[in-house]
Every structure is written in C-alpha cells, then in structure tokens.
Amino acid sequence: MAAGSAIQIPSRLPLLLTHEGVLLPGSTMRTSVDSPRNMQLVRSRLLKGTSLRSTIIGVIPNTSDPTSDCDDLPSLHRIGTAALAVQVVGSNWPKPHYTLLVTGLCRFQILQLLKEKPYPVAEVEQLDRLEQFTNQHKSEEELGELSEQFYKYAVQLVEMLDMSVPAVAKLRRLLDNLPREALPDILTSIIRTSNQEKLQILDAVRLEERFKMTIPLLVRQIEGLKLLQKTRKPKQDDDKRVVAIRPTRRINHIPGTTEDEEEEEDHDDVVMLEKKIRTSSMSEQALKVCLKEIKRLKKMPQSMPEYALTRNYLELMVELPWNKSTKDRLEIRAARILLDNDHYAMEKLKKRVLEYLAVRQLKNNLKGPILCFVGPPGVGKTSVGRSIAKTLGREFHRIALGGVCDQSDIRGHRRTYVGSMPGRIINGLKTVGVNNPVFLLDEVDKLGKSLQGDPAAALLEVLDPEQNHSFTDHYLNVAFDLSQVLFIATANTTATIPPALLDRMEIIQVPGYTQEEKIEIAHRHLIPKQLEQHGLTPQQIQIPQVTTLDIITRYTREAGVRSLDRKLGAICRAVAVKVAEGQHKETKPDRAEVGEGEDCKEHVTEDAKTESISDTADLALPPEMPILIDFHALKDILGPPMYEMEVSERLSQPGVAIGLAWTPLGGEIMFVEASRMDGEGQLTLTGQLGDVMKESAHLAISWLRSNAKRYQLANASGSFDLLDNTDIHLHFPAGAVTKDGPSAGVTIVTCLASLFSGRLVCSDVAMTGEITLRGLVLPVGGIKDKVLAAHRAGLKRVIIPQRNEKDLEEIAVNVRQDLTFVLASCLDEVLNAAFDGGFAVKPRVERLNSKL
Ligand code: ADP
Numbered sequence: 001m002a003a004g005s006a007i008q009i010p011s012r013l014p015l016l017l018t019h020e021g022v023l024l025p026g027s028t029m030r031t032s033v034d035s036p037r038n039m040q041l042v043r044s045r046l047l048k049g050t051s052l053r054s055t056i057i058g059v060i061p062n063t064s065d066p067t068s069d070c071d072d073l074p075s076l077h078r079i080g081t082a083a084l085a086v087q088v089v090g091s092n093w094p095k096p097h098y099t100l101l102v103t104g105l106c107r108f109q110i111l112q113l114l115k116e117k118p119y120p121v122a123e124v125e126q127l128d129r130l131e132q133f134t135n136q137h138k139s140e141e142e143l144g145e146l147s148e149q150f151y152k153y154a155v156q157l158v159e160m161l162d163m164s165v166p167a168v169a170k171l172r173r174l175l176d177n178l179p180r181e182a183l184p185d186i187l188t189s190i191i192r193t194s195n196q197e198k199l200q201i202l203d204a205v206r207l208e209e210r211f212k213m214t215i216p217l218l219v220r221q222i223e224g225l226k227l228l229q230k231t232r233k234p235k236q237d238d239d240k241r242v243v244a245i246r247p248t249r250r251i252n253h254i255p256g257t258t259e260d261e262e263e264e265e266d267h268d269d270v271v272m273l274e275k276k277i278r279t280s281s282m283s284e285q286a287l288k289v290c291l292k293e294i295k296r297l298k299k300m301p302q303s304m305p306e307y308a309l310t311r312n313y314l315e316l317m318v319e320l321p322w323n324k325s326t327k328d329r330l331e332i333r334a335a336r337i338l339l340d341n342d343h344y345a346m347e348k349l350k351k352r353v354l355e356y357l358a359v360r361q362l363k364n365n366l367k368g369p370i371l372c373f374v375g376p377p378g379v380g381k382t383s384v385g386r387s388i389a390k391t392l393g394r395e396f397h398r399i400a401l402g403g404v405c406d407q408s409d410i411r412g413h414r415r416t417y418v419g420s421m422p423g424r425i426i427n428g429l430k431t432v433g434v435n436n437p438v439f440l441l442d443e444v445d446k447l448g449k450s451l452q453g454d455p456a457a458a459l460l461e462v463l464d465p466e467q468n469h470s471f472t473d474h475y476l477n478v479a480f481d482l483s484q485v486l487f488i489a490t491a492n493t494t495a496t497i498p499p500a501l502l503d504r505m506e507i508i509q510v511p512g513y514t515q516e517e518k519i520e521i522a523h524r525h526l527i528p529k530q531l532e533q534h535g536l537t538p539q540q541i542q543i544p545q546v547t548t549l550d551i552i553t554r555y556t557r558e559a560g561v562r563s564l565d566r567k568l569g570a571i572c573r574a575v576a577v578k579v580a581e582g583q584h585k586e587t588k589p590d591r592a593e594v595g596e597g598e599d600c601k602e603h604v605t606e607d608a609k610t611e612s613i614s615d616t617a618d619l620a621l622p623p624e625m626p627i628l629i630d631f632h633a634l635k636d637i638l639g640p641p642m643y644e645m646e647v648s649e650r651l652s653q654p655g656v657a658i659g660l661a662w663t664p665l666g667g668e669i670m671f672v673e674a675s676r677m678d679g680e681g682q683l684t685l686t687g688q689l690g691d692v693m694k695e696s697a698h699l700a701i702s703w704l705r706s707n708a709k710r711y712q713l714a715n716a717s718g719s720f721d722l723l724d725n726t727d728i729h730l731h732f733p734a735g736a737v738t739k740d741g742p743s744a745g746v747t748i749v750t751c752l753a754s755l756f757s758g759r760l761v762c763s764d765v766a767m768t769g770e771i772t773l774r775g776l777v778l779p780v781g782g783i784k785d786k787v788l789a790a791h792r793a794g795l796k797r798v799i800i801p802q803r804n805e806k807d808l809e810e811i812a813v814n815v816r817q818d819l820t821f822v823l824a825s826c827l828d829e830v831l832n833a834a835f836d837g838g839f840a841v842k843p844r845v846e847r848l849n850s851k852l
Helices: 001-007 036-047 127-135 140-160 166-177 179-192 195-203 206-240 242-251 259-278 284-299 307-319 332-342 347-363 381-394 424-432 455-463 499-503 515-533 545-555 562-585 631-638 693-711 743-759 783-792 802-810 811-819 827-834 844-849
Strands: 011-016 028-033 054-062 080-089 098-114 119-126 370-374 396-400 439-444 486-492 503-507 656-663 666-678 683-686 726-731 763-769 799-800 820-824
Touching: 011 036, 011 080, 011 098, 028 036, 028 166, 028 562, 036 080, 036 098, 036 743, 036 802, 054 098, 080 119, 080 195, 098 127, 119 127, 140 166, 140 179, 140 206, 166 179, 179 195, 179 206, 259 307, 284 307, 332 347, 332 381, 347 370, 347 381, 347 503, 370 381, 381 396, 381 439, 381 486, 381 820, 396 424, 396 799, 439 631, 455 499, 486 515, 499 503, 515 562, 545 562, 545 631, 562 631, 656 743, 666 743, 666 783, 693 743, 726 743, 743 763, 743 827, 763 827, 783 799, 783 802, 783 811, 799 827, 802 820, 820 827
Parallel strands: 011 054, 370 486, 370 503, 396 439, 439 486, 656 763, 683 726, 763 799, 799 820
Antiparallel strands: 011 119, 028 098, 054 080, 080 098, 098 119, 656 666, 666 726
C-alpha cells in the first residue's frame, strides 16, 4: 500500500466506533455519527484540530457505541483502520448528528486502551506497514503467483463492466498503476460483499491470506455478472451501439418491413415538399430561400431538432397564398341590400361603408384610409365587418388584438427562437388560404405595450398602403404582399389608440341604439337567429314586443344588443326544454285542460291559443303552442328584474341631480348626491373622481358661493357664505368606477343649488355641460350617447349646452320627439330649467337689467 507505507500513523489514535459498514484501507466511507462519544471525538478532535495529524482517527468496525454517555465502553474489535477524515457535515435534523467522510489508510491493532472518556484513545500498532516490509522478500514467488491470479480476475471483472462510464475506465487504469498489495482491500470494498466478509478481509493481516480470501469473492462476482449479461443481452446491444446499429440492420434487413417504409416515406415527403415549393407561385426571393432550406433539410439527420423546424417553415411557405385570391364581385346595389338585410338602423355607418365600396368599385384599388369603427360593445361593429366581406365575396378573418403587448404577436418570432412562429397576420393568411381577405383588427384600442416592443408600431407597417406590399414577418424572413388585404379596425374608444395608428385610420362612430331600434333589431335579427340556433320555430314560441321592451329596460342596461341577445338565448333554452318535454308527453292520452293563463292572454295580439310558460310549470301538463313569453314567464326564466326605474325615488330629497356621462360602453345617467354638515368649510369628494372632475366640483362651489346672495342661498346658520361653519360632501355613485371629465359641472351646480335651497330637482330632467367660473356653459362630447342614455332611463327633459345643438341632428327622430331639449348657455338657464317653476333670482338683478 503506497499511501499506507508513506504515512507514519500516530501511535496514539482516537477511536471512532462504527456499527454499520467496514472501512478497508484504500476505500472511502460515509458514516453517520450521533452517539455521545463519537460526537465528542468529532467536536474536540476533528473540528478543533488544525494539523493533518489531528484528522487521523482509528475506525473500529462492528461496535455500536452505547447511546448514553455514562455507559461502559463495549469490548472493541481488535483490528481497525486508520483513516483520514476528509469531510465533516453537521445537521440538527431530525436530531443533532454529524456525517463523516473517511478514507482508510492502513490497518492497525489496538495495543492498549489509554482512556475511555470523553472518547476512547488507544495505543496502536500499524499493521500493513509491518506486513509489507517483513514479508515482501520472503514470499515473493508465492505471492507473485497469487497476486498475478488476482490481477487477472480483477481485470476480467472490470472489463465486463461498461467501459464508457468514466469511473470504470479509471478503475481499469488503477488496476495497472496501484501496487498489487493494495488491490484486495480496494476490490473487496467495490464488489458486492457482506459486512461479515469485509470484516474477515480486515482481519486478514497477512497479505497472502488476504489474496486467498478475496479471489473467491471476485470469482463469485464475475459469475454473477455473466449470468446477468446473458439475460439482458439483446437490450444491452441496443443501448451500447446505437450509432452502429443502423447500417448493420440495413444489410440483413428484408425490404418491405415498416422501418424501411418509414424512411422511404420521409424521403418521399421531402421530395414532394421540394416539388410543391417549385410549383408554388411564391415570390422569387421566397423561392430562393426555400430551395436553400430544402437543400439543408436533405442533408440533415431527422433526429436533429432543426429538421422539424425547417420542415415546418417550408410547409408554411408552401401553404401561404402567395398568388391565390378570390375574385371580387362588387355591386353596390347588391351590397346595399345585403347591408340593409343584415343590419337594422346604423344609417351613418352603412352610408360610409357603401361610399367606401363604391370608390373601390370605380378605382379598383385599395389604397385609401383604413376604416375604424368606434363604438360601445355589441353595436354590430364586427358584424358589419363580416357583411363587408360577404358583399365583396371575400374571406373574413378576425384578429383579436385586445391585450396583445408583444410586437412578435404581429410580426412573428425569429426562427432562431425555440417555439418560434409566425405573427397573427401571416397565420391569418394561412388560415383563410387567399391573399385578399377582409381582416378585422378587433379592439385596436386595447393594444398593450411591454418590454417586448410596441405592437402598435408593428401594426403601422401592416396598415400603411405604402409599405405593406413588402411586409416582412420575422419568422418568414421574406417579404409578403399585404396590399390586397382589406383591413377594418374596431375600437370602443379613440382615446387609447396610439396617435400614429389613429392617423392612418378613418374613424366612423357607431353610437348605441335607442330602445325602439333595439326592439326592431331583436325582432328582425336576434330572435330569428336564436330560434334557429335552438331548433325552435315561430309556431312554438312567441315573444311580443312588450316583453322585448321589458327585457331591454329591466334586464339589460347597455348601449349595444349583446346582453339582449344573451337574454333571448336564455329564453329560447328554457322554451326548448318545455317543447321537448311537451313532445314527450304528447303521447300520453290524458291531457288536462289548462285553466289558468287568462290574464296573460290580454297581452297577446294574435288569435292563437297561447299559454304562459309560467303556467306550465306543472310538468304533468304539456304546453300548448306557441308558448307565450309574458312578464311572468320572463320572471320565471330570467329571475327578478335587475334594473328598476329608480329615478323618481332617488330624487325625492334635495341635494340630488341627474347628470349624463359618456363611457366607452355608451352613455349612462349618473346621480350626483350632496349633503352638508357642521364643519370648517371642507369639501369632500367621493366616487373615484379624476382630476378634471374634482376641479369641476371646486368650480361649482366657487360659483355658487359668489352667487349665493343673488339666489338667496344660505347655509344652516343663515350665512350667505355657504362654507361658513359647514362641510360639504359630494358623492358620485357607482363608486368603484373611475370617472373623469368636465361635463358634470352643471349637474354639480344644480345638485348644490338644490341642497342649499332645499328644493327638489325635477325628477325627469338630466343634464350635461362644462362650466366656467363666470357661470357660462361650454359644449361637451358624446351628446348622442348621453341623450340615448337619458331616453333609456325614461327621462323627459335634457339640458345640454347651447353650442351642442348641432349634435342633436344625429339623434333619431323618435327619440327627439320623446324628449324636450333645453339649450343652455349660462348656469342661470340651467337652474331655471332644472327646478319646477324656475330658480328665482333676487329682484336686484332685474333692477340691474332694467338699468341696462
Ligand atoms: P361589436 O363588434 O360592436 O361588439 P357585434 O358585431 O359582435 O358587436 O354584435 C353583437 C351582436 O349584435 C351580433 O350578433 C350582431 O349581429 C348583433 N347586432 C348588432 N347590431 C345589429 C344591427 N344593427 N342589426 C342586426 N344585428 C345587430
């Protein structure tokens, strides 16, 4: 043993008592230490010691140390292994212990135990060294033969193992380099041996004896391995020589078997792909790139990940509609009829679309602004886009841009990325299979922005007629001509569309619908569509107009018709169940007469014998057709009404006024509430207001304070300074929704005027308008949506700024007829119109007037 002979181990060694495992010289063992004596040894000898000598300990096998400190030391095994502690790792879990890594150096025998506590220390005699020097010459011949025999077995054993494993190769080298005497110990600790056998080897102090004892162990291991290899033979072949196996198989392979076919097939596929590439009508630049790629593909082994990538790329290139287009059939008269048939109302939008199409018919080119429909959800923006595609005889594809915040969503990922793919535009073209579809870019106002670039910037290129004939998707990496694609965009508001993008588009506002329009849309389009979808016929279900109106006013509050459509769907589902049950029951002979339902028949205009669905709740009675949906049935199906006309109730105290607000979802009525209390003149605003709205509130208060005397407005203590000892709280309900804008100015003034005068604001009046400190009323936006909201809410009068008069022309005649408009240019006029009998001004003002 080279190491053993070189090191003189100390004559006094601390002893580590191990129970499991036997450490032999030349091998390494990990052992857990938790008994008090062993722990002490680690702590005071290994962790505190600083010299190399202090890391040498004696490992005594097969002796479990008692768990308690005071227990007597058990009898120790006579022979042990001097070892070097290489590593100590401490842990507190599950109980305090150390894990020791020790490497065996040489055998020793205990001569005398010097002390037992805190850990045993013994005087020792180094054995291996004595053996080497005394016996080496004496028995060289005999040992030579034995060691030669041992060496051969050892080599045989190691070579049976997988030499590609680095540790095995290293072991093979060690067999040649190590002194032969060291081999029995090392191999015994490597091969499968029991603790008992290892102990015997440790005890075999004489080298000759050790060789003799280990040879049978080696032979046993070799036989075991042979047996194992016999049973595993075929599999081992497989994984040992994966690379070499293919050519050998080819030689003795019978043609016609599946693998051959597969490879042939793959080869055929590539040839086919090449053929497709050559015959496809792709641009010259694209063809060049594809041919280069297919050349690379042919040389690539299929197992390479790039093979699949390249193939996918080439397949996409072949599939793209480079030159394939549908023939436009554009006839303006037909287009008008189709648009009218598909959509009720929306005259302005239809007019502009027809103009656009007419220009296209005359000019036969697409260069022109991109149409962008802006309006609340559910007003038919997408659906008009679809109709345009239909009138042109083109394919339609919708690209949802809501939430897209990565420009590679539009322009694709470069092919170097794992999982790269083309952008949505190229994907859309692949889906429709023609190069002149109608692309609807839905929700351009909801494009996001992130670190991955600005998708709006990528869209600019797509939408610019000057650039888009050579749009380069990062994945394709060659230009694709998008100039034949007709782009239409939709948005809820223009406020969040990036200005550069807005500049490329022509905005067409699509306002919300009036109640009458909604009823018409429901009966002309939505109900027939829902009936068809649910397999019902008009003979089975009847929804009178009053019911539709009920759904519109009591179950939905929206500018568009999407919720209305959903509610109608729910009704159809409920009726479908009844109809299906009825068909089932009809076979039963004993049908009872339906006695109830008299009151609901009042609503029915038709003569047909009808029956309310609510009255057919008893399943024993099959319904009679058609099933009439009256208000009771509505309640049964949709639950109690969600919205009630609450306007008059809420205006029953002073300090409340109704304003009109514009949101991307359409117009809405908004209650403004005010209250006053004793305080120090503070103004509190609640309801998530933006800065502009807060300023409006301050403006309103200031104007009222400066005009309090004129209007005889006083606070609780009778002072004309309204904030004297008084706090004011203004609240804008629906507190979770952020509100901003200047148009609430007039409403706040009216609300405060009502609070301080103690008079009620008329319950049927709503208002909008910006105010100035001098009391002028300035124009605001969104008048049409706001007026529609007032109409929806059943209000009768609307106060709007004088300068918004022109906007009234856009409003449907029937709505205008239902409402009275007050055009105000100053706040006096607003207040006069908002209170019954006007809001009197102190005569002093009249005197002033007469002077003028
Ligand atoms: P948007 O794109 O504006 O959110 P959609 O186009 O998806 O709304 O319209 C929602 C539903 O309402 C569609 O089923 C559509 O057919 C219907 N719809 C909306 N407006 C009209 C209309 N004027 N005439 C007929 N159907 C309409």
